[in-house]
Amino acid sequence: MALIVQKYGGTSVGSIEKIKKVAERVTQYCERGNRLIVVLSAMAGQTDSLISLAKEITETPDPRELDVLMASGEQVSVSLFAMAAKSMGYDCRSFLGFQAAIYTDHIYGKARIRQVDTKRILRELEKNKIVAVAGFQGIDERNNITTLGRGGSDTTAVALAAALKADLCEIFTDVEGVFSADPNICTHARKLDQISYEEMLELASLGAKVLEIRSIEFAKKFNVPLHVRSSFTKSEGTMVVAENREMEKILVSGVVSDKNEARITIVKVPDRPGIAFKIFDPVFEAEIVVDMIVQNTSAEGLTDLTFTVTKTDFQKTLTLINKIAKEIGAEKVLGDQDIAKVSIVGLGMRNHAGVASKMFETLARENINISMISTSEIKISCIIEEKYTELAVRALHEAFGLGNEKEKN
Amino acid sequence: MALIVQKYGGTSVGSIEKIKKVAERVTQYCERGNRLIVVLSAMAGQTDSLISLAKEITETPDPRELDVLMASGEQVSVSLFAMAAKSMGYDCRSFLGFQAAIYTDHIYGKARIRQVDTKRILRELEKNKIVAVAGFQGIDERNNITTLGRGGSDTTAVALAAALKADLCEIFTDVEGVFSADPNICTHARKLDQISYEEMLELASLGAKVLEIRSIEFAKKFNVPLHVRSSFTKSEGTMVVAENREMEKILVSGVVSDKNEARITIVKVPDRPGIAFKIFDPVFEAEIVVDMIVQNTSAEGLTDLTFTVTKTDFQKTLTLINKIAKEIGAEKVLGDQDIAKVSIVGLGMRNHAGVASKMFETLARENINISMISTSEIKISCIIEEKYTELAVRALHEAFGLGNEKEKN
Numbered sequence: 001m002a003l004i005v006q007k008y009g010g011t012s013v014g015s016i017e018k019i020k021k022v023a024e025r026v027t028q029y030c031e032r033g034n035r036l037i038v039v040l041s042a043m044a045g046q047t048d049s050l051i052s053l054a055k056e057i058t059e060t061p062d063p064r065e066l067d068v069l070m071a072s073g074e075q076v077s078v079s080l081f082a083m084a085a086k087s088m089g090y091d092c093r094s095f096l097g098f099q100a101a102i103y104t105d106h107i108y109g110k111a112r113i114r115q116v117d118t119k120r121i122l123r124e125l126e127k128n129k130i131v132a133v134a135g136f137q138g139i140d141e142r143n144n145i146t147t148l149g150r151g152g153s154d155t156t157a158v159a160l161a162a163a164l165k166a167d168l169c170e171i172f173t174d175v176e177g178v179f180s181a182d183p184n185i186c187t188h189a190r191k192l193d194q195i196s197y198e199e200m201l202e203l204a205s206l207g208a209k210v211l212e213i214r215s216i217e218f219a220k221k222f223n224v225p226l227h228v229r230s231s232f233t234k235s236e237g238t239m240v241v242a243e244n245r246e247m248e249k250i251l252v253s254g255v256v257s258d259k260n261e262a263r264i265t266i267v268k269v270p271d272r273p274g275i276a277f278k279i280f281d282p283v284f285e286a287e288i289v290v291d292m293i294v295q296n297t298s299a300e301g302l303t304d305l306t307f308t309v310t311k312t313d314f315q316k317t318l319t320l321i322n323k324i325a326k327e328i329g330a331e332k333v334l335g336d337q338d339i340a341k342v343s344i345v346g347l348g349m350r351n352h353a354g355v356a357s358k359m360f361e362t363l364a365r366e367n368i369n370i371s372m373i374s375t376s377e378i379k380i381s382c383i384i385e386e387k388y389t390e391l392a393v394r395a396l397h398e399a400f401g402l403g404n405e406k407e408k409n
Numbered sequence: 410m411a412l413i414v415q416k417y418g419g420t421s422v423g424s425i426e427k428i429k430k431v432a433e434r435v436t437q438y439c440e441r442g443n444r445l446i447v448v449l450s451a452m453a454g455q456t457d458s459l460i461s462l463a464k465e466i467t468e469t470p471d472p473r474e475l476d477v478l479m480a481s482g483e484q485v486s487v488s489l490f491a492m493a494a495k496s497m498g499y500d501c502r503s504f505l506g507f508q509a510a511i512y513t514d515h516i517y518g519k520a521r522i523r524q525v526d527t528k529r530i531l532r533e534l535e536k537n538k539i540v541a542v543a544g545f546q547g548i549d550e551r552n553n554i555t556t557l558g559r560g561g562s563d564t565t566a567v568a569l570a571a572a573l574k575a576d577l578c579e580i581f582t583d584v585e586g587v588f589s590a591d592p593n594i595c596t597h598a599r600k601l602d603q604i605s606y607e608e609m610l611e612l613a614s615l616g617a618k619v620l621e622i623r624s625i626e627f628a629k630k631f632n633v634p635l636h637v638r639s640s641f642t643k644s645e646g647t648m649v650v651a652e653n654r655e656m657e658k659i660l661v662s663g664v665v666s667d668k669n670e671a672r673i674t675i676v677k678v679p680d681r682p683g684i685a686f687k688i689f690d691p692v693f694e695a696e697i698v699v700d701m702i703v704q705n706t707s708a709e710g711l712t713d714l715t716f717t718v719t720k721t722d723f724q725k726t727l728t729l730i731n732k733i734a735k736e737i738g739a740e741k742v743l744g745d746q747d748i749a750k751v752s753i754v755g756l757g758m759r760n761h762a763g764v765a766s767k768m769f770e771t772l773a774r775e776n777i778n779i780s781m782i783s784t785s786e787i788k789i790s791c792i793i794e795e796k797y798t799e800l801a802v803r804a805l806h807e808a809f810g811l812g813n814e815k816e817k818n
Contacts, residue, residue, distance in 0.1 A: 016462065016465040016466060019466065020466065050485070053425065053485070053489060054488075054489065054492060056425040057425060057428065057429065057489055057492045057493050057496065058492055058493070058495075058496035060496070061492045061496075062491065062492050062495040062496075064491075064502070064503075065488040065489075065491040065492045065495065065503055066488070066492070068484060068487070068488035068491075068503050068505070069484070069485060069488035069489065069492075071484070072481040072484040072485050072488075075477060075478070075480070075481040075484065076459070076462070076478060076481050078477070079463075079474040079475070079477035079478035079481075080462060080463065080466050080474075080478065082471065082473075082474040082477075083463060083466045083467055083470045083471050083474045083475070083478075084466045084467065086467075086471040086474065087466065087467035087469070087470075087471075093473070094473075094474055094477050096477070096554075098507055098552070099552050099553075120552075143507070143508050143529075144508075145505075
């Protein structure tokens with residue numbers, strides 16, 4: 001008998017029929033003698049329609065009240081699920097954030113879980129009940145409702161699995177697992193049987209949308225085995241686990257691309273101490289998230305400084321940087337939205353030389369120019385022209401032999 | 410400076426525009442130096458669409474989970490209202506049932522309020538915040554969400570007014586107040602300036618839909634002055650208060666009719682001790698609510714017994730009574746759905762003779778036959794043929810001089 005936390009995303013509970021299907025699947029697990037905690041997102045579309053209600057009231061809704069509003073979405077799906085399970089003859093009980101005692105800080109809209117008091121959930125599990133928990137929501141120390149941000153239900157599931165010392169945390173989603181590349185780009189992309197937390201973290205932050213980053217951090221910290229799989233098929237997905245010897249043999253686990261970035265270059269910046277602070281402090285103040293930053297070695301006391309931001313923040317950043325460039329006496333500012341980031345991720349990079357040069361060689365062979373490079377212990381990212389994105393992903397996928405048998409033949 | 414609890418019903422918050430209008434009205438009260446607690450129902454239509462979601466899952470949804478689902482309706486309206494008030498520059502904070510500490514028993518779907526812990530609301534009021542409370546919902550001693558049944562938001566408002574010792578509890582609705590008769594039937598119906606709790610209780614239980622019965626009982630018990638008024642106009646409504654000398658002078662305050670009942674007669678029942686129990690015990694067991702019961706004096710050891718139930722329960726009751734009639738050896742069972750109950754209500758009846766005979770005389774003059782009569786201290790109800798309902802209401806309204814000036818001229 002295992003204690004299993006399962007999380008079903010918005011598309012998995014997107015209609016009454018689908019909620020019933022989820023209930024059926026959950027009860028099959030119970031039949032096999034497992035104890036189940038089921039975390040649910042709001043029904044697909046619900047979150048967006050609640051947001052537009054709020055926007056009809058005001059363009060800048062109060063964050064506390066927005067969280068109260070948003071939390072109602074999971075309240076609907078979790079109660080409907082519990083009704084469905086009960087109507088199938090299984091005892092089931094729903095828990096909202098305050099009932100499951102999921103305590104967070106008080107940063108509305110992106111609260112962080114501080115503590116989960118599992119007493120009440122354990123009491124229901126002991127009575128052989130299925131416990132259904134509203135994902136994405138918690139309460140702060142003053143009983144205010146908080147939400148964990150987009151994808152927060154993943155974090156709820158992992159936090160519960162950690163607190164309950166569950167044997168497994170299964171994330172049911174609309175894809176079959178983690179792939180060596182986006183199957184929409186690479187027809188021969190292979191579903192990975194397992195991947196390490198570290199690699200998954202890199203993939204998620206580089207653009208893979210299958211898991212929310214904070215949930216992976218949580219899983220890594222508390223060593224919660226994650227199983228990412230499809231809610232529409234029975235096939236096994238991908239296990240996200242602590243790294244093991246087998247994994248280290250693999251040079252590259254996956255290729256991932258991200259078209260959501262834009263590049264800004266400040267040309268001929270006077271190179272003196274404190275200049276980076278002068279440039280980026282106002283950017284961070286404006287809550288703009290900067291991804292890559294590259295500064296060339298200085299020549300004649302002048303340097304070029306390039307960085308990337310999301311396309312959404314591009315215009316806002318450009319306006320701000322133009323102002324700053326004048327103040328610091330830089331020559332000019334260039335902006336480019338037609339870029340993409342292509343990355344390879346793999347634990348094996350740590351111990352194997354030549355991975356980077358193989359990446360550069362592969363891109364060169366396809367006549368793809370690299371305009372920025374950024375590396376970490378287990379990933380290499382290159383900024384290229386946007387139009388080459390798919391070509392680059394396919395070429396790298398093949399060069400590192402990531403495909404399935406069909407491709408290899 | 411007054412402490413005022415205001416309640417706005419579903420039609421008053423039926424759209425984003427209407428929620429903004431309610432927020433405007435509330436802030437005007439604040440401008441005049443009042444402290445406001447605002448209780449809101451779910452947006453009109455929301456409750457019904459949540460119920461149909463549940464019915465899609467199963468015909469008999471689990472009561473606990475149904476309450477979790479239903480409570481999300483008020484969660485939406487209360488958070489949207491708070492956003493609107495904040496966007497107008499007024500500090501406002503929403504409270505759900507568990508946050509407002511509205512403790513109930515654990516009868517899901519029709520919970521009764523046991524206690525309200527006002528500490529947290531008082532703290533916010535002291536900070537000059539508008540407090541917005543989700544109506545209709547509470548929690549039991551185990552933190553389960555409960556709902557108070559249809560119209561429960563009225564009860565929430567009155568309970569809060571009682572617990573906070575508010576100066577006034579205003580119930581904003583889609584009618585202008587309590588009328589001497591239904592204005593759709595009687596064009597000359599007059600809005601009452603004031604009415605006693607007792608009369609309002611009788612009117613509500615006889616078919617007037619303006620206030621939920623339990624909220625009036627609560628108001629009476631804790632002597633909370635109620636002001637029933639329209640959310641769409643600025644005009645004064647009706648004050649529901651403890652009776653005073655002025656009221657006793659008025660013979661009849663209102664005429665009310667109810668077409669929602671049906672009549673069942675058991676003919677020639679052997680008249681012996683325990684027979685009423687034998688008939689009605691299975692009826693009550695089947696959770697059928699019986700309204701009027703009339704038994705004629707016995708002749709030759711046989712009696713006729715007539716009672717009314719709601720039209721919804723008619724067929725179910727008829728089947729049950731036919732079975733019982735056979736068992737007890739009654740002659741036959743008659744059923745009639747084409748009936749209506751017409752009632753007059755007034756504190757003055759206590760001290761004035763002749764009110765009943767004036768009612769019977771008025772109906773006789775219109776050739777309306779009375780098939781059942783039931784009286785209490787301050788009301789007289791007659792069962793008549795359904796087709797005469799409007800005629801009877803108008804005739805009684807005129808006979809007791811209840812109309813406005815236009816009618817009197």
